[in-house]
Amino acid sequence: MIPYDCIEQAAFNIMERAAIDIPEDYRQSIVELADTEQSELSCFVLKTMIENYGAATADRRPMCADTGLPRYYVKVGNDARPEGGFIALEKALRSATARATHDIPLRPNRVHPLWRTDLNNNVGINAPEIDWSFEPDVDWIDLTTVHKGGLFGTDYRMLFPGDGIDGIKRFLLDALIAFGKRGLACQPAIVGVGLGGSKDACMVLGKQAACLRIVGDRHPDPKIAKLEMELKDLGNSIGMGPMGFVGSSMVADLHIEVGYTHTGGMPMSVHTFCLASRRATVRIHADGHLEYRTDPQWFSKYSRRETVEWSQ
Amino acid sequence: MVAVDQRLQQVRFKVPATPEDIATLKIGSIVYLDGVIYTGREGVYNRVIEQGERIPLELPAVSNVNFHCSPAAAIEPDGSYNVGGVTATASFRFSKWMGKWFELSGAKIIIGKGGMSGQDYRDLFVPAGAIYLTTVGYGTGALLGRGIKRVIDVFWAEELGNAQAMWVFEVQNFGPFLVDSDLEGNSLFEQQGQLINANLESLYADLKPPALSRFGETDNRKDELI
Structure with a gap:
């Protein structure tokens, strides 16, 4: 008992x-993004965040x-x-x-x-x-x-089987661009993508993919794992960094979770776990x-x- | 990694900010503040502007800096305060109150998350001689928490709850913030957004159109949603 x-x-x-x-897997990903980031403003933001993680742990404050x-x-x-x-x-x-x-x-x-x-x-x-x-x-x-x-960065859309991978990419880009502007999504984010299930399960799976899998973790299905990397690279090719400044640091990692769904549909959700991925x-x-x-x-x-x- | 610190201008000044201090600020500069600032967001605006209550402290004599913020803070039974982290909330939602708030409070600096629209800067901020500072990140709660030396007062905690109450803080080396808008209404976010927009069409070039379009939303990806 x-x-x-x-x-x-x-x-x-x-x-x-x-x-x-801050979880070490996420902190390390921000350090790596700061190393490759070429935009002065985006780099300043990432370095300030790393400093903030240190201050939080040292002072024991959120x-x-x-x-x-x-x-x-x-x-x-x-x-x-x-x-x-x-x-x-x-x-x-x-x-x-x-x-x-x-x-x-x-x-x-x-x-x-x-x-x-x-x-x-x-x-x-x-x-x-x-x-x-x-x-x-x-x-x-x-x-x-x-x-x-919980205010920005999450969206849901009913796609259809004919939309295929193009449809997934289109919706992901739409969500990241819309909520990435001005950094409303507090990127670079761990992005969670829910695919399939019922509508509510689709939202839950995407949320859990963002919040409950660590940076570097890959889906056990190798084809889904490959799609995760492809979508991560797509997100980082937008040209947008933290706070919506010009940059390349949008997605720290991207996780997909799937659930068996209605034969006529391919529901998709997008969630962004933020610069304070707690x-x-x-x-x-x-x-x-x-x-x-x-x-x-x-x-x-x-x-x-x-x-x-x-x-x- | 780009060496940023040499290239971005960094300034520190006292609050209440003078017109001269404000006039020197360029968009993209890094700012730190000393003095007194207060929080105010929809709860406070609603109370003062919609319900006509008096602002409970002498503004702008005490401070001309309004922080769009709710602190992670607790009020102890003995009346003392425990302030942990401090972070801004997204400002665009407060647009409808800002013009009147400038009139009533004499605020010259708004600190928040994500800035406001270029239209708001030109229509509301420029006539009031006010500028906007954005927090960085956005989650520098610990760094900003360190900059708070003392809670001077909290108003309407009971009526509005801790998150919406009006907190008055004494701050020291409080930052970093980035200047989003200057006295002419230029906006860093707007300029950066335009640079990013130039690349957007190419991202979609090879993607086929969706089976089902969406009703009632913008289809122009260069638009902002705020």
């Missing part, structure tokens, strides 16, 4: 890590004051037993969110969509979002938090031992399975 207090504290700790410490919509992704081992069950687990995540908002502090971004009521704790109706997935034959729980701003993961073992990392390892052979039965 994993104690409730242990889950709540672990959930709090990753909120703090996410807000303050790297970006827009701490986004803090939320959780939970992967539960089939043999894991949280104290109080899943209702208690959800309560622990809401409690940790409220506590972290005050103690770190995070910006209390969450408001009622109509009345704009702010409870100053990032908790409210349907908030924070908690996404669930499962893993066979293990007894741990992985908690991941993502702090992502994610942190903790594995809570059955004995309450905590292990931290910055790679969520959200997508697994099990989560991407295409068969009825699951066998290793």
Whole structure:
């Protein structure tokens, strides 16, 4: 049985890590982009961001004051037993969110969509979002938090099979150009592309591709992996860098996730995880031992399975 | 890597900014500020401009710098403040209030994310003798947080919530910012956007048209959406 207090504290700790410490995979990609960037203004922006990551870690203060919509992704081992069950687990995540908002502090971004009521704790109706997935034959729980701003950079479009790869490229360019101007998408971004599924699943897959896979990770299907690289290069050929200045640093990496979809359609979503790509993961073992990392390892052979039965 | 620091002009001056300070600023210059600044965004504008409430501090005597920002900050039960990171929010959404705000507040510098349209600069900023500074990145929350020395006051925290409240900060070496608009209404974002636009058509040259067009949106990729 994993104690409730242990889950709540672990959930709090990753909120703090996410807000303050930039994941190394993303930081390294910005260092590399700064090395190749030829535009003076774009290079200044990238160097300033690298300086900012250092200041955040040194001062233990959030790297970006827009701490986004803090939320959780939970992967539960089939043999894991949280104290109080899943209702208690959800309560622990809401409690940790409220506590972290005050103690770190995070910006209390969450408001009622109509009345704009702010409870100053990032908790409210349907908030924070908690996404669930499962893993066979293990007894741990992985908690991941993502702090992502949410106003610009995401779009959805229903494409059709006849649109093919050209259609995918066209929509990707449209989204990156539209939201890249003035840097509204806070690029260079980890771009997530969702392809297929139902409309809502398409959005979810693209979001998870952006936020839950690290720079350098490639899709296990070699043809999709190749498309990821092709689309990344396309994004960086626009001629646009950070803040929408002339440059070549638009896409730090690009990840595609696919889901079986309606035979007549090819829905696509685009998401951009920003210059403050904040994610942190903790594995809570059955004995309450905590292990931290910055790679969520959200997508697994099990989560991407295409068969009825699951066998290793 | 390009050696940037020698080539981009860097300036630092005190707030309230004098007309002379503002007149020296060129688009693309890097700016750091010392003195007092305040936050104000839709919550504050709505209260003052739509609901006719008095601005709760002496402007522009105390400050002529309005930051489009919500800090990652908490107000403790004993009334003290804990300010972590500070980052700007996108300014274009506040266009409809800026003309009146310049009149009421005497603001000469707006700091925010992403600038405003060239039209806004020419119609609203130039007549008010005001310029726009953009934050860098946009997520230099920690660097800007370091520049805040003290919270002088917070107004309307209860009514508007911490994120929309009017925070008054004493700042030191607060930046970096980039000058987006100057006193003539030139805009760095506008100029950079035009350079990028020159390449856009070639990106689409080999792509076939989509099966389904979209209704009600611009199809001119040189347009901005703000």
